Amino acid sequence: MIRHLWPLLIGFSVWALAFTALYAVQYLGCYLGWAPQAHRVTLVAGAAIAIAVSVGVLVLQIAHVRRLGPASTFMHRVGIGATVAAIAAAIITFAPVLLASACT
Amino acid sequence: MFWGAIALFTLVIALLALSLLRPSALASIKPRTWIVGGGLVLPVPILIALLITALLLGEHLLPKPGSAEPLRIEAHASQWQWRFSYPFIPDAAPTTILHLPAGEPVDIVVTAEDVIHSFWIPRLGGKIDAIPGHTNIIRLQADKPGVYRGICAEYCGEGHETMGFEARAHAPADYAVTIGGQP
Amino acid sequence: MSREQLSPVALHKALTRIWGTPPGWARFSAVNHNILGKRFMVVAMVFFAIGGVLAMLIRAQLATPDSAFIGPELYNQIFTMHGTVMMFLFAIPMFEGLAIYMLPKMLGARDLAFPRMTAYGFWCYLFGGTILIGAMVMGYAPNSGWFMYTPLSSGIYTPGINADVWLLGITFVEISAITAAVELIVTILKMRAPGMSLTRMPIFGWYMLVTAAMMLIGFPPLILGSILLEMERAFDLPFFDPTRGGDPLLWQHLFWLFGHPEVYIIFLPAAGMLSTIIPTFARRPLIAYNAIIVAIVAMAFLSFGLWVHHMFTVGIPHLALGFFSAASALVAIPTAVQIFAWIGTIASGRPRLDVPMLYVIGFFIVFVCGGLTGVMLAMVPFNTQAHDSYFVVAHLHYVLVGGFVFPMLAALYYWLPHFTGRSSVYRLSVPAFWLIIIGFNLTFFLMHLTGLMGMPRRISTYPSNWGWDWLNLLSSFGGFIMTMGFALVLVDIVMQFRFGRRGARNPWAAGTLEWAMPTPPPDYNFAALPTVAQRADSLDTGSLGNRLAAGDGYLGFARAHRQETLGVDMMTGNPDQVIVLPRRTLLPLWTALATAVFFLGLLFKIYWIVPLGAVATVGLFLVWPRALGHTRDAGPIDIGLGEAVPVDAEVGDNVTWWASKVAAVADATLYASLLFGALYLAVVAPGWDGQLRETNWWPAIGLLTALGGSAAVRLARSRNADGMSPCGWLLGTAALAGLTAAACIVGTVQLGDATAHANISLRFALYAYCAIHSGIAMLITAHTAWRWRGGYVSAVRATSLRLSMLWTDYAAVALIPAWGLTLLLARSGGAS
Structure with a gap:
């Protein structure tokens, strides 16, 4: 099942993992009393990595479709759209790491 | 936000009406234009602008540790009453009426005895939950002396609607006298 | 193989003899999706009426x-039950019922993948709902709010059985949601008409696929939360008690982790109906099919990232609020994409108005309004002001009534001719529409204002000097107007069933497969299964229906008194197996009754009866496979049109295997929620300082035996593949699984007093979960050995062995994080 549906799911799966991870880092940083600067840097780096990974996934998906040429399926093409949407979602949902107070 | 919502609502319904009544007027619009225009171009900038505004405003309202520490009043909730105490005045007895100094921010430190309650004075700002095992802080400011109504905003059992309280904001000069003198 | 072609009438009679359910007592044994889909919907409408009376x-x-x-005491029961009934007993079962009835028809199948599971789900729903309503009639309804926030819902503050009624009744009902989710996913992916690749699937199939996947992930956190809270109430295990290392916020996280996706679980099927209805009345195919698929996938994921917006006021750091606020706002975008796809479809078609379209317009007006207030509420500063006020009441009714009830009414009027085979006579639907939309807006629009004026939710009364009087009076007045509208709809439905003119087939000239059959539909749906060569939403259903009725298509015959339908390759839609479905039986009813014994025993605290109920339920489930299966390998058999494929038992890629994998996903989600809960409490909850806990080594021993089981089951499988007896290794696997379960049980006993601190009760829950799953692995492997001895398993018919391996491995893998967390918790302390 996943063998065929992955193009549709992978972009947002990366988003979901990153979302969970950032939320956990935010919580743990406060719990363990990290220095605010270090906490902020970790969060921003995490968000940047997540966005970079999603872009990487998109590049791979586009390359995959190019390589397959006419053999690429509808799922591959729709999957590209889903990953683009996931990247946009990552940029917007992770933007608060730049600004918002992490522990108050 | 309100006028923006009205405008968007009118736009969507007008497009719907036009599409039903005069489809020819819109027939030249391509599917891609509908999706990109309506689904992305229209909402995305609005949402981003709203999110940035809300985030900045939210930061502004936070009870951040800053240079001038505001007064800290403790609000303790139990079924079905509030008890306010004033640790910054040594002998102040707890009260059932919340006494606030007018014209300056105060931090209300909210705790709960039994079940979840929520501290809310609608005219002064947002609400914060009182949760057993947790301590929450909300920063409020009453600009003018006067009486404000407060309620419990989280359902807390049979006496939920009776769990209101009164908040009195006093001019700074009278404030210490009031809580010092109140039994 | 040549086959004598029957006349359409003779074919109809032959198929009806196989698929039909006779009247009278035999109706209790019905497993047919036509009957059960309608039953789900009728019962849901009854609950809607009950919920409506409560609202009044x-x-x-x-x-x-x-x-x-x-008084407040009764009022609290009433508002709790209103929310509970509408969400759990009306909205979800209603769309489940429609999907159960409609999906096989739209996809070109003769039934769902697991007809007996449908029936079992229905009985669970009916019995669970009856427990809730029965308790209400006797005056013991839940009274802690439909959200059941603890500690208010804990044993201390709600000592009676009221909260147990909620927790157990709803969990009972949720069984039907999980079974429906598994069944819908498998049916959509595997049981479409030949040639219907995923690209050609009608968009409703996509919507239901995504919805079912969301149910699979969304419901387990709630089920877990309910189990934990019930364990706290019944056995004093302090998962949520802040004085013993628990945290009331854990309940809120688990509840809203379900509760927010739930809103989209309700909306997406409704949107799927709109995406089916609107193109029919626009007289053109839906635009932007691909963009809509992306939008609903995006919505599904995003909806799991915004649960905390129900918790903006619990004192969570601003950054976390920022994440969830942004995700909440963002979900408006896929919604907007769909709204404009619908408007674009209408605008580029040749729209005509009829009753269903009227309700679609109602949907647009109400839902767009609710969506806009939703964006407002996503903004933290506004939310802290409006949260738990009547503004939220207004918003949620705009979203749910706009996003579900209006589309449902449109769908009802759209498909009523399909259910009845008749057309409407009196046109009560038009005045009903006006009453509903005017009444609705009068009731709920004003609540935005009362909310902004500071009226909080869930108060049973208010003094008159706060300026809310006339707004509330008008809201109540509007509510009664709306009720009259709904009453008219009900009358209209009854009238149409009773007096409607026998109408022509397919009154709306729709192009989806459910109209390519006589109405009301025969028990077997299609006398022959169609071939689909284009997107299945603009077919010429009239001529196709006639050809199929004449048996011109796949499986256009009755064979061996078996209920046969086709399974296809998931992507391409090429037929790859004949699925032989089980025939009607009383087993689902008996199994559900045994399950009811289990739940009622817990509810009334008659604990000796609880294991009896559990054993009876499991025992009955083990009897289910007896009616199915083959004792010899038949090879490919004729499916008509000159093609032949094997029966499902002889292919690896069959629906049973798929369903097990899908069920394992739901189970893993439940377990992940438990692991999350354990980590959450260890990190967040107060009262975790102090003495360290002893490490408990028993689960580590269990892990070793479980890994041994995984190895043994592989040997069994390879022996079976070589045509030798796998029985020895299977029984060995079962024995190892039994040892694992025993080790976990000893582990729980060794823990000591699990009521002392959440640290211990969490480990208790983890070990209990592992013990149960090792027990399941033991039963399945032993059962496989028994099936092999009965001749139902061969090198080709090896599904049972694959299932044994899946669940043996699952039990072993589950022990790894359990053991890891044991080590972690042993270091986390917790004062006793």
Whole structure:
């Protein structure tokens, strides 16, 4: 099942993992009393990595479709759209790491 | 936000009406234009602008540790009453009426005895939950002396609607006298 | 193989003899999706009426200030039940019912993948709902709010059985949601008409696929939360008690982790109906099919990232609020994409108005309004002001009534001719529409204002000097107008069933497969299964229906008194197996009754009866496979049109295997929620300082035996593949699984007093979960050995062995994080 549906799911799966991870880092940083600067840097780096990974996934998906040429399926093409949407979602949902107070 | 919502609502319904009544007027619009225009171009900038505004405003309202520490009043909730105490005045007895100094921010430190309650004075700002095992802080400011109504905003059992309280904001000069003198 | 072609009438009779359910007592044994889909919908409508009466009581109470009509005690039961009934007993079962009835028809199948599971789900729903309503009638309804926030719902503050009724009744009902989710996913992916690749699937199939996947992930956190809270109430295990290392916020996380996706679980099927209805009345195919698929996938994921927006006021750091606020706002975008796809479809078609379209317009007006207030509420500063006020009441009714009830009414009027085979006579639907939309807006629009004026939710009365009087009175007045509208709809439905003119087939000239059959539909749906060569939403259903009725298509015959339908390759839609479905039986009813014994025993605290119920349920489930299966390998068999494929038992890629994998996903989600809960409490909850806990080594021993089981089951499988007896290794696997379960049970006993601190009760829960799953692995492997001895398993018919391996491995893998967390918790302390 996943063998065929992955193009549709992978972009947002990366988003979901990153979302969970950032939320956990935010919580743990406060719990363990990290220095605010270090906490902020970790969060921003995490968000940047997540966005970079999603872009990487998109590049791979586009390359995959190019390589397959006419053999690429509808799922591959729709999957590209889903990953683009996931990247946009990552940029917007992770933007608060730049600004918002992490522990108050 | 309100006028923006009205405008968007009118736009969507007008497009719907036009599409039903005069489809020819819109027939030249391509599917891609509908999706990109309506689904992305229209909402995305609005949402981003709203999110940035809300985030900045939210930061502004936070009870951040800053240079001038505001007064800290403790609000303790139990079924079905509030008890306010004033640790910054040594002998102040707890009260059932919340006494606030007018014209300056105060931090209300909210705790709960039994079940979840929520501290809310609608005219002064947002609400914060009182949760057993947790301590929450909300920063409020009453600009003018006067009486404000407060309620419990989280359902807390049979006496939920009776769990209101009164908040009195006093001019700074009278404030210490009031809580010092109140039994 | 040549086959004598029957006349359409003779074919109909032959198929009806196989698929039909006779009247009278035999109806209790029905497993057919036509019957069960309708039953789900009828029962859901009954619950909707009950919920509506409760709403009327609420509005009667709130119409005037200082009202003494019903006191706070009763009022609390009523508003709790209104929310509970509408969400759990109306909305979800209603769309499940429609999907159960409609999906096989739209996809070109003769039934769902697991007809007996449908029936079992229905009985669970009916019995669970009856427990809730019965308790209400006797005056013991839940009274802690439909959200059941603890500690208010804990044993201390709600000592009676009221909260147990909720936790157990709803968990009972949720069984039907999980079974429906598994069944819908498998049916959509595997049981479409030949040639219907995923690209050609009608968009409703996509919507239901995504919805079912969301149910699979969304419901387990709630089920877990309910189990934990019930364990706290019944056995004093302190998962949520802040004085013993628990945290009330854990309940809120688990509840809203379900509760927010739930809103989209309700909306997406409705949107799927709109995406089916609107193109029919626009007389052109839906635009932007691909963009809509992306939008619903995006919505599904995003909806799991915004649960905390129900918790903006619990004191969570601003950054976390920022994440969830942004995700909440963002979900408006896929919604907007769909709204404009619909408007674009209408605009580029040749729209005509009829009754269903009227309700679609109602949907647009109400839902767009609710969506806009939703964006407002996503903004933290506004939310902290409006949260738990009537503004939220207004918003949620705009979203749910706009996003579900209006589309459902449109769908009802759209498909009523399909259910009845008749057309409407009196046109009560038009005045009903006006009553509903005027009444609705009068009731709920004003609540935005009362909310902004500071009226909090869930108060049974209010003094008259706060300026809310006339707004509330008008809201109540509007509520009664809306009720009259719904009553008219009901009358209209009854009238159409009773007096409607026998109408022509397919009155709306729709192009989806459910109209390519006689109406009301025969028990077997299609006398022959169609071939689909284009997107299955603009077919010429009239001529196709006639050809299929004549048996011109796949499986256009009755064979061996078996209920046969086709399974296809998931992507391409090429037929790859004949699925032989089980025939009607009383087993689902008996199994559900045994399950009811289990739940009622827990509810009334008659604990000796609980294991009896559990054993009876499991025992009955083990009897289910007896009616199915083959004792010899038949090879490919004729499916018509010159093609032949094997039966499902002889292919690896069959629906049973798929369903097990899908069920394992739901189970893993439940377990992940438990692991999350354990980590959460260890990190967040107060009272975790102090003495360290002893490490408990028993689960580590269990892990070793479980890994041994995984190795043994592989040997069994390879022996079976070589045509030798796998029995020895299977029984060895079962024995190892039994040892694992025993080790976990000893581990729980060794823990000591699990009521002392959440640290211990969490480990208790983890070990209990592992013990149960090792027990399941043991039963399945032993059962496989028994099936092999009965001749039902061969090198080709090896599904049972694959299932044994899946669940043996699952039990072993589950022990790894359990053991890891044991080590972690042993270091986390917790004062006793």
